[in-house]
């Protein structure tokens with residue numbers, strides 16, 4: 001696989017120890033020569049400084065970096081300031097999202113948010129900054145959990161592309177059929193931008209179940225049963241997860257997926273292992 005459509009995601013570390021660990025992780029993953037590293041952004045701008053600092057560190061190390069930016073709970077004014085800061089620092093890529101309103105989130109009133117959906121954010125970025133940024137948006141092959149229906153969700157996706165997105169990254173999934181069907185339906189609606197498949201390595205059963213419940217990803221029954229049966233046997237979970245996710249990536253690439261985006265959770269090992277297997 002060429003490095004062209006292979007990207008890697010981090011979250012901004014919260015402590016100096018976390019920042020140091022991420023530097024080590026990044027050095028290892030940089031050897032795989034991804035196209036860029038992306039850095040997530042907390043709801044309402046809660047990680048704004050952490051996201052910017054991490055992105056600038058990545059750039060200073062000589063790699064391309066794409067901050068995520070979310071709009072729920074953020075004002076036009078604050079987003080304008082963030083966009084200006086990114087522009088001034090020569091950042092050319094963004095991953096634009098609505099974001100989520102965490103329950104009991106202090107200090108930010110999400111109900112009166114100036115932005116409600118990601119298509120409004122994409123429009124805003126285009127109005128403010130023209131073609132400066134290459135914008136990726138999110139796509140959900142298994143439907144976003146709050147969508148009215150899968151059909152409605154793919155239309156909402158097409159609206160983000162129409163608003164000016166250059167590409168998309170999917171939520172992670174383990175059903176390739178859902179991905180290929182989504183891409184086909186989006187294309188029929190005129191959304192023909194590359195849809196990069198989001199890949200979540202499998203390393204920890206309870207964590208995977210928790211994340212998947214939240215974001216609406218289905219863990220196929222056979223995978224779930226096997227993982228549960230391994231219990232505390234971390235080595236078997238790791239080996240099985242590596243097989244399953246490598247095969248998923250192989251099928252996606254063989255079927256025409258334009259690239260892969262790895263959710264690393266700031267760990268290098270699983271992504272590195274999958275990458276070497278794919279080679």
Ligand code: FAD
Pocket residue numbers: 039040041042043068069070095096097098099100116117118119137138139144145146147148152153156160169170171172198
């Ligand atoms: P939208 O595209 O706005 O869609 C949200 C929901 O609203 C969908 O159900 C859609 O069908 C529906 N919808 C859209 N438009 C309309 C409309 N006009 N009327 C009615 N319904 C509508 N979250 C973060 O907080 N920070 C991050 O850094 C981050 N990074 C992510 C990266 C990727 C690759 C992905 C896949 C997700 C990421 N998320 C992040 C999570 C994301 O913010 C959530 O999934 C969020 O709930 C939806 O964001 P969105 O941009 O897809 O929203």
